Amino acid sequence: MTPLINISLGLILVFLHSTTTSCAANDVLRVAQALTVGDKLVSRNGKFTLGFFQPSIVSKSGNIISPNWYVAITMNNTTSAVLSNDGNLVIGSSSxxxxxxxxxxxxxLLPGAKFGWNKLTGFTRQIISKKNLIDPGLGLYHVELGSKGVSLRRxxxxxxxxxxxxxxxxxxxxxxSLLKQLININPHTRGRIDIKHVDNNQEEYYTYILLDESYSIYVLLDISGQVEINIWSQLTQSLQKVYAQPADPCTAFGTCGPFTICNGVSRPFCDCxxxxxxxxxxxxxxxxxxxxxxRNT
Structure with a gap:
């Protein structure tokens, strides 16, 4: 029988149950442990961290409220949540x-993850943009691979x-071929990424792996609706965009909102x-x- 699993993510209004303990900074969340604000899971290679995004909320009275969030897992004693070295959070047992x-x-889309769909079940792994710079909720755009190909859509x-x-x-x-050419042209990505495509009777997907583990390179669907390849810059301590599709940010439907002008060569590219x-x-x-x-009044 498949063990019962319950993942709770929400606002704590009362103290955690006395039998629940806080999770230390390691890569495993075990039975009866809770991941609370300030706690984190860290992959064994130290490259990935799982914690809580906690923006401040301003109340109607003007006071700043800091909500307490937690995640707790109810399951049998053989099940745990593990943050793997590739950034994949896996819930289950060894078998x-x-x-x-x-x-x-x-x-x-992290290196090693699949971007594609299951031909037997119809399950599709969609990449969905976030709402804004501080809100990781669902945004306006998503990209997916289906029976007709790759599509970016609002x-x-x-x-x-x-x-x-x-x-x-x-x-x-x-x-x-085109993706590999673009990667090899850019000195930041040349020799550091390998892209693969798998298409069989069960599934079709694209994936990429890092050939140089000293670099951190990620595929991202930006808030504005562009698929980007970003590389982490140690100098600026930030992600640097090295590739974007569509090349013109104004291509994404409605990216600037009503009564605006979009100019893809300007920064910022949206204006009133x-x-x-x-x-x-x-x-x-x-x-x-x-x-x-x-309109101005």
Whole structure:
């Protein structure tokens, strides 16, 4: 019988049960342990950390509230949650995997994760952009691989704004060839990434691996709807974009919001029309421009 598993992620209004202990900074969350604010799971190689995103919330009275979040796992004694060296959070036992974060990649596709779909079940691993710079909730855009190929689309309303057909085997070969050419042209990625494509009776997916483990390179679906290859810069302690598709950020449907002008060569590339101003300046600062602009009064 499959063990019962219950993952609770929410706001604590009462103290944790006395039998629940805090999780130390290691790579495993075991039975009767809780991961609370300040705790974290750290992969054995020290490259990945799992903790809680905790933005401050301003109440109506103007006071700043810091919510307490926790994750607790109820299961049998053989089950645990492990943060692997590749960044994959795996829940299960040594003989039975119940869930893994690589099947739910959020806005980042890590090296070794699959981007594709299961032909037998129809399950698709979608990459979904986050809402803004501080809110990791579901954003406007997602990219997926299906029976017709790769498509980038706005989620609501559903509008495809970039696609690559894979109906023919030559189409798939051309995409892999193009990606490898782009990687080899750039000195930041040349010789450091290998891209693979698998297509059989059960599944089709793309994946990539790092050939040089001293570098950190990630595929990201940006808030604005671009798929990016980013490399971590030790000099600036930040991710540096080395590739984006579509190349023009204005291609993504509705990326600037209503009553705006989009200029892909400008930074920032969104601006208000003449006689209009930003409807929500705070959201614009967080790269969320969905509210667009409003007429000056």
């Amino acid at each position: 039975n995997m119940l869930w893994q974060s690589f099947d739910n990649p959020s806005d980042v 989620r609501n309303p559903s509008v495809v704004y970039w696609s690559w057909s894979s109906k023919k085997s030559t189409d798939k070969f051309m995409l892999i 029309m003449e006689s209009f101003s930003r409807k929500s300046p705070q959201d614009w600062e967080l790269d969320d421009r969905t509210a667009g602009c409003m």
